[in-house]
Amino acid sequence: xxxxxxxxxxxxxxxxxxxxxxxxxxMRGRPLGSGQSKDDHLSExxxxxxxxxxxxxxLYLPENLPKQAALVVVLHGCTQDAAGYDHGSGWSELAAEQxxxxxxxxxxxxxxxxxxxxxxxxxxxxxxSGEALSIRQMIEAAVVTHGLDRKRIFITGLSAGGxxxxxxxxxxxxxxxxxxxxxxxxxxxxxxxxxxxxxxxxHGGPSKAExxxxxxxxxxxxxxxxxxxxxxxxxxxxVVSANADAVLAQWQGVHGLGEKPTRTExxxxxxxxxxxxxxxxxxxxxxxxxxxxxxxPLKTRGDDGLGKAAPFMLDVGISSTRHIARxxxxxxxxxxxxxxxxAVSGAALQPFAPKEKPRAVRVDPTPEPANARGAAGGITKxxxxxxxxxxxxx
Numbered sequence: 001x002x003x004x005x006x007x008x009x010x011x012x013x014x015x016x017x018x019x020x021x022x023x024x025x026x027m028r029g030r031p032l033g034s035g036q037s038k039d040d041h042l043s044e045x046x047x048x049x050x051x052x053x054x055x056x057x058x059l060y061l062p063e064n065l066p067k068q069a070a071l072v073v074v075l076h077g078c079t080q081d082a083a084g085y086d087h088g089s090g091w092s093e094l095a096a097e098q099x100x101x102x103x104x105x106x107x108x109x110x111x112x113x114x115x116x117x118x119x120x121x122x123x124x125x126x127x128x129s130g131e132a133l134s135i136r137q138m139i140e141a142a143v144v145t146h147g148l149d150r151k152r153i154f155i156t157g158l159s160a161g162g163x164x165x166x167x168x169x170x171x172x173x174x175x176x177x178x179x180x181x182x183x184x185x186x187x188x189x190x191x192x193x194x195x196x197x198x199x200x201x202x203h204g205g206p207s208k209a210e211x212x213x214x215x216x217x218x219x220x221x222x223x224x225x226x227x228x229x230x231x232x233x234x235x236x237x238x239v240v241s242a243n244a245d246a247v248l249a250q251w252q253g254v255h256g257l258g259e260k261p262t263r264t265e266x267x268x269x270x271x272x273x274x275x276x277x278x279x280x281x282x283x284x285x286x287x288x289x290x291x292x293x294x295x296x297p298l299k300t301r302g303d304d305g306l307g308k309a310a311p312f313m314l315d316v317g318i319s320s321t322r323h324i325a326r327x328x329x330x331x332x333x334x335x336x337x338x339x340x341x342x343a344v345s346g347a348a349l350q351p352f353a354p355k356e357k358p359r360a361v362r363v364d365p366t367p368e369p370a371n372a373r374g375a376a377g378g379i380t381k382x383x384x385x386x387x388x389x390x391x392x393x394x
Contacts, residue, residue, distance in 0.1 A: 040083040041092045042104060049137030053118075053130045056106040057138040058082040060092040061146065062099060068149040070100040070330055071142060073135065075157030075164050077296075077312055078116035082106040085158070088313030089296055089321050090306035098331045100152075103142050105135050119163035119185065120196040127171040127219055131164065136172055154328050156180035156229075158296045158312065159239060163187075166247060169226055170218040178328040180229040182296050182320060183239045186246035188214035202242035211246055212253030225254045227283045229327050231320050233292030241288075248286055255283050268299065268318035285327055292316050 042058035072095070076085035082104035086092050095102045107115045117124075117131060124130035143150060153176050157165035162184020169179040170187035189205050190196040198204050206214065228251045232244035252259070252275065261273035267287070275284040289297050295312035299305055299319040306322055309315040325331045 040087075042083055042086060045103075045138060045141065048141035049134070051134045051137065053124060053132070053134035054108055054111050055131060055134045055138070056082070056108060057141075058104040058106055059142060060086070060095055060102040060104070062092075062096040062101075064099075065101060065146070066099050067147060069146075070152035070154065071103060071139070071148045072100060072325075072330070073103045073105065073139060073153070073155040073165075073168075075105060075117060075155070075161030076107070076115075077157070077159035077161050078112075078114045080115065080158075080312065084310065085161075085296075085313075088298070088307050088310045090298075090308075090319070091321055093306055094321055094325060094331070098325070100330060101142065101146060101148055103138060105131075105138060116160035117157075117164035119160050119167055120190045120192065122191050125164070125167035125171065125187070132167060132171050135164075135168055136175065139175065152177055152330070154178045154180075154330065156182065156324060157184060158182045159184060159294065162239075166250075169228070170215050173219060173221045173225055174223060176226040178227040178229070180231065180320070180324040180327075181244075181247050182231040183233065183236055183243075183294055184247065185239060185243045186211050186250045187218060189243070189246060199243065200239050202240040205242075205246060208246075208249040208253075211250040215250050215254055225251070225283075227281075227327070228285075229324050230284070230286045231289065231297060231324075232286070233289045233294065233297070233314075235291050236294045238294035244286065244288075248284065251284055257284060261286075267323065270297075270318050282327070287318070287320070287323070289316055289318065296320055 042060050045057040045059045048057055072091060074082075074085065074089070074091050076082055086102070086104060091102050105117075107117055109115060111131075112118055119125060121130070125132055127133075128136075139153065142148060143153070155165045155168050155176055156179065157163070159182070162181040165179055166181050166184055166187045169176055185199055186205075188211065190199045195204070205211075228247075230244050230247050232241050234241060251257075255275070255277060257275045257277070262276040262282075264271065264273050266272070270290065271288045273286045273288075274282050277283045287297070292314055295314040297318050297320040298307045298309060298313055298315045299317050299322075300307055300309055300315045304319070304322065306319050307313065322331070
């Protein structure tokens with residue numbers, strides 16, 4: 001068993017978690033589920049802003065990407081990396097089939113020893129600060145550079161990535177049309193290491209009313225809220241099911257929903273509950289996966305099979321990737337597309353002068369071709385102006 005949402009930062013005292021560290025010690029040599037290099041369909045994106053959270057940005061663009069395509073932001077779990085989570089979940093595979101872009105923020109070991117997003121650190125989950133701002137900056141750069149549809153930006157993540165997805169949805173609700181939290185935690189449920197472990201195991205935490213207050217207080221948003229998909233395994237002892245209940249309660253509040261679902265149904269043998277708003281639009285759903293432990297639910301076999309089983313990528317006969325995309329109204333029936341990648345040159349996004357002080361971390365950018373400087377400079381100005389207009393750069 002592994003605590004995949006483990007909040008191990010290098011600069012904090014892990015006094016009470018020696019048991020967890022012992023379980024992790026054998027795994028730290030490499031990211032789990034990372035796959036072989038041939039399975040890495042992602043390109044590097046550099047120079048997307050001041051990047052105060054010191055995150056790496058990986059991008060997948062299908063061949064013949066339509067104009068004004070949607071964007072899905074995907075956040076990996078602890079001990080994973082972007083390519084490994086993509087290989088397991090099948091997001092780039094689905095993007096090639098359906099014609100949308102996928103952005104994979106990636107944690108660096110210098111910022112978190114277990115490659116977890118720092119979902120429990122106030123400075124990393126506040127609007128315009130830390131890792132949250134880094135992710136917002138890379139979204140803006142991807143949208144501006146590739147002409148993506150601002151009305152169709154979505155975010156999902158597993159475990160610590162799910163908790164960070166919840167943080168992004170809370171701090172930048174105007175950016176996202178929808179989100180999905182898989183084995184994750186509610187926004188603001190923890191702000192210290194001991195609290196993080198308590199919440200993961202279902203101990204303590206803010207009341208329902210406080211969770212709803214925290215979500216509303218995370219931004220000044222007063223428009224429509226993103227639709228939310230919540231996934232949880234009944235046998236998950238790492239991030240227990242009380243956390244899915246907390247995420248649900250948090251979003252029921254802003255959507256003005258009652259506790260009783262609009263309908264309950266079976267999907268691929270699993271229980272799905274749906275809450276609709278006053279206009280009859282499905283705005284919140286939960287999937288409860290019977291007997292599943294900690295990980296992302298997959299269906300890898302059959303005509304609609306997607307992804308590959310790996311640690312924390314669990315083939316349980318239901319594809320969370322496909323069902324989440326369907327809930328977001330992102331997919332449509334059509335012939336399967338080629339899975340070829342359009343290369344995204346790191347030269348297209350030149351580094352900006354940081355206004356915040358980034359954490360010390362080295363990310364080697366894609367080398368810039370000698371003849372690319374002129375064109376890149378023009379793109380840089382466009383992105384820089386867009387970041388300033390969005391308040392993401394000074």
